[in-house]
Amino acid sequence: MPKKSKKTAIIDTATILFAGKGFTNTSMTEVASLTGIVGATIFYHFKTKEELFVSVLENVKTGLVQAFSLYFQEEHFPSGLERLLGAIAYHLHLSEIKKEWFHLLRRHYTHELAAVNPACRRHLEVVYTCLIEIFERALVIGQEDGSIGPLSTKKTALIILAMVDGIIQLESNNLYNAGTLYSELLASCRRMVENKQ
Amino acid sequence: MPKKSKKTAIIDTATILFAGKGFTNTSMTEVASLTGIVGATIFYHFKTKEELFVSVLENVKTGLVQAFSLYFQEEHFPSGLERLLGAIAYHLHLSEIKKEWFHLLRRHYTHELAAVNPACRRHLEVVYTCLIEIFERALVIGQEDGSIGPLSTKKTALIILAMVDGIIQLESNNLYNAGTLYSELLASCRRMVENKQ
DNA sequence: GTATTAACTGACTAGACAGTCAGTATTGCA
DNA sequence: TGCAATACTGACTGTCTAGTCAGTTAATAC
Numbered sequence: 001m002p003k004k005s006k007k008t009a010i011i012d013t014a015t016i017l018f019a020g021k022g023f024t025n026t027s028m029t030e031v032a033s034l035t036g037i038v039g040a041t042i043f044y045h046f047k048t049k050e051e052l053f054v055s056v057l058e059n060v061k062t063g064l065v066q067a068f069s070l071y072f073q074e075e076h077f078p079s080g081l082e083r084l085l086g087a088i089a090y091h092l093h094l095s096e097i098k099k100e101w102f103h104l105l106r107r108h109y110t111h112e113l114a115a116v117n118p119a120c121r122r123h124l125e126v127v128y129t130c131l132i133e134i135f136e137r138a139l140v141i142g143q144e145d146g147s148i149g150p151l152s153t154k155k156t157a158l159i160i161l162a163m164v165d166g167i168i169q170l171e172s173n174n175l176y177n178a179g180t181l182y183s184e185l186l187a188s189c190r191r192m193v194e195n196k197q
Numbered sequence: 198m199p200k201k202s203k204k205t206a207i208i209d210t211a212t213i214l215f216a217g218k219g220f221t222n223t224s225m226t227e228v229a230s231l232t233g234i235v236g237a238t239i240f241y242h243f244k245t246k247e248e249l250f251v252s253v254l255e256n257v258k259t260g261l262v263q264a265f266s267l268y269f270q271e272e273h274f275p276s277g278l279e280r281l282l283g284a285i286a287y288h289l290h291l292s293e294i295k296k297e298w299f300h301l302l303r304r305h306y307t308h309e310l311a312a313v314n315p316a317c318r319r320h321l322e323v324v325y326t327c328l329i330e331i332f333e334r335a336l337v338i339g340q341e342d343g344s345i346g347p348l349s350t351k352k353t354a355l356i357i358l359a360m361v362d363g364i365i366q367l368e369s370n371n372l373y374n375a376g377t378l379y380s381e382l383l384a385s386c387r388r389m390v391e392n393k394q
Numbered sequence: 395g396t397a398t399t400a401a402c403t404g405a406c407t408a409g410a411c412a413g414t415c416a417g418t419a420t421t422g423c424a
Numbered sequence: 425t426g427c428a429a430t431a432c433t434g435a436c437t438g439t440c441t442a443g444t445c446a447g448t449t450a451a452t453a454c
Contacts, residue, residue, distance in 0.1 A: 006431080022305060024221040027411060038433055043413065045431090108219060108304065111370045149388075155381040159360070162367050162378075166359030169366075173308040181359075184352040191346075192389045203401080224441060235403055240443065242401090 007045045009035050015056045019100035023053055023109040054119050057110065060101045061123045065130050067094055072134075080142020081194055085186050087134050088164055092182055095168045102168055132157050139193065149195040160189060204242045206232050212253045216297035220250055220306040251316050254307065257298045258320045262327050264291055269331075277339020278391055282383050284331050285361055289379055292365045299365055329354050336390065346392040357386060 013035045017026040028049055032039040046052040071090050077083035095102045104110060105127060114121040135157035142148030167185055201209075210232045214223040225246055229236040243249040268287050274280035292299045301307060302324060311318040332354035339345030364382055 022219075022221070024219070028413085029411075039412095040414085040434075041432055044433090047413095049412065151384075152381060155378055156385065158367065158378055159364070159382055159385050162363030163356070163360040164363075165366070166361075166363030167356070169362070170355065170359050181352055181355055184349060185356055187348075188353065188356050188389050192385050196393065225443085226441075236442095237404075237444085238402055241403095244443095246442065 006035070006037060006041070010037075010042055010045060010052070011056055011059050014052055015059065015100050015104065018053060018056055018109075019103035019107070022107055023049075023113075028052075050113070050117065053109075053113065054117065054123070057104065057120060057123045060104055061127050063098070064094075064101055064127055067098075068130060068134060079145050079147035080138050080140070081147035081190065083141060084135060084138035084148070084160075084193065085190060087138055088160065088186060088189060089182070091131070091134075091164050092168070092185075099172070103172065106165070106169060106172075128161075131161055135160050142193070142195075146195055148193050151193065156193060160193075163189070203232070203234060203238065207234075207239055207242060207249070208253055208256055211249055212256065212297050212301065215250060215253055216300035216304070219304055220246075220310075225249075247310070247314065250306075250310065251314065251320070254301065254317060254320045257301055258324050260295070261291075261298055261324055264295075265327060265331060276342050276344035277335050277337070278344035278387065280338060281332060281335035281345070281357075281390065282387065284335055285357065285383060285386060286379070288328070288331075288361050289365070289382075296369070300369065303362070303366060303369075325358075328358055332357050339390070339392075343392055345390050348390065353390060357390075360386070 010031060014026070014031050017031055017034070028042050029039045031052075032042055042052065046055065068090070075086060077086055105124075110120070110124065114124045132154075136153050139148055139151075139153040139156055143150070143153065163185070167181055170181075207228060211223070211228050214228055214231070225239050226236045228249075229239055239249065243252065265287070272283060274283055302321075307317070307321065311321045329351075333350050336345055336348075336350040336353055340347070340350065360382070364378055367378075
């Protein structure tokens with residue numbers, strides 16, 4: 001029974017804190033004490049706070065890409081349209097069971113760091129490319145099988161991502177409980193892309 | 198020629214800084230020096246940093262509500278559908294000429310503060326209510342004149358807001374230049390809500 | 395002109411926080 | 425067992441920042 005290494009434990013704690021309170025408002029001491037170690041230990045495993053953040057992001061990236069690839073390995077769809085709706089529903093589902101991942105990705109610091117830190121930028125690009133390609137692929141398949149109308153798959157994929165992301169954000173800012181919007185969102189997307197000859 | 202009061206000048210500087218770098222990463226000294234005054238002066242006009250933030254938000258709220266009400270005073274639309282698309286286009290337009298407003302509204306701190314600061318929450322609610330009602334009203338009008346299909350106006354208004362907001366965010370994170378998505382977004386929204394009997 | 399209030403400032407404080415470092419404990423292995 | 429490397433720690437430092445305060449300057453009122 002190989003117990004979780006401290007390095008992994010640090011990353012797990014940091015994921016929750018960075019996602020929930022942001023980079024600047026999370027102190028290394030806090031990460032340490034919640035992990036059950038002493039502050040200086042983190043600096044043995046990670047040279048700087050920024051390096052810890054990038055490791056956290058890398059971890060999220062890996063988890064996210066894996067989750068989606070697993071989903072598409074297991075699910076099969078009668079049409080491109082159904083595949084798209086399935087992807088959207090799974091995206092929403094994942095954003096509920098792995099809130100931290102999506103909060104972290106939406107943190108401003110993540111994007112600001114990506115502008116100056118190549119490693120950070122690479123991870124972020126992998127994530128976004130993955131998310132967009134999922135939608136785009138479904139759209140392409142749907143155009144081939146006739147379930148999806150004639151539209152720019154690339155642009156539409158971006159719009160759908162923005163839409164899903166916007167809904168997740170509405171919910172996380174809980175001004176309105178967006179949860180009740182899920183089925184309406186799927187219906188809206190269907191109307192938006194389906195082929196109505 | 199009544200020159201801009203220092204209090205207003207502080208708010209203007211703070212708007213740009215809070216929007217651009219976030220609350221925590223903006224220091225009062227920085228706000229002061231960019232305004233051309235000394236640090237302590239801010240604390241004469243605003244008791245705390247948080248109070249300054251709320252004033253900034255109030256200012257944004259006022260500007261935003263005014264901008265939209267002016268737009269609808271001047272524009273007139275042949276149908277509810279066109280009114281909706283006009284509102285979306287103007288929303289996107291405004292997010293370009295008043296980037297700070299929208300950045301500030303999307304900052305996490307804004308929403309975190311709203312959870313504990315009633316004044317902040319009130320301003321934020323006014324903003325969101327205004328934005329949603331604009332879309333909802335257009336949808337209701339459109340259902341009356343037959344240009345918009347049978348759908349929940351409230352939920353659809355929320356979805357459209359999430360969509361527009363998501364696009365603005367995509368652009369501000371400039372992973373993709375979302376600017377080219379504007380016309381596609383309008384077309385998508387049209388397909389999503391129009392009445393196709 | 396003088397009194398009163400409002401606007402402003404320089405010098406300071408107390409706390410927080412990232413990161414260092416010299417040294418101690420723990421592990422793996424010969 | 426002993427040796428070497430790896431993992432970990434306590435005590436510390438320099439810097440940054442929100443907020444204070446006693447006092448100065450500017451505006452207004454009479």
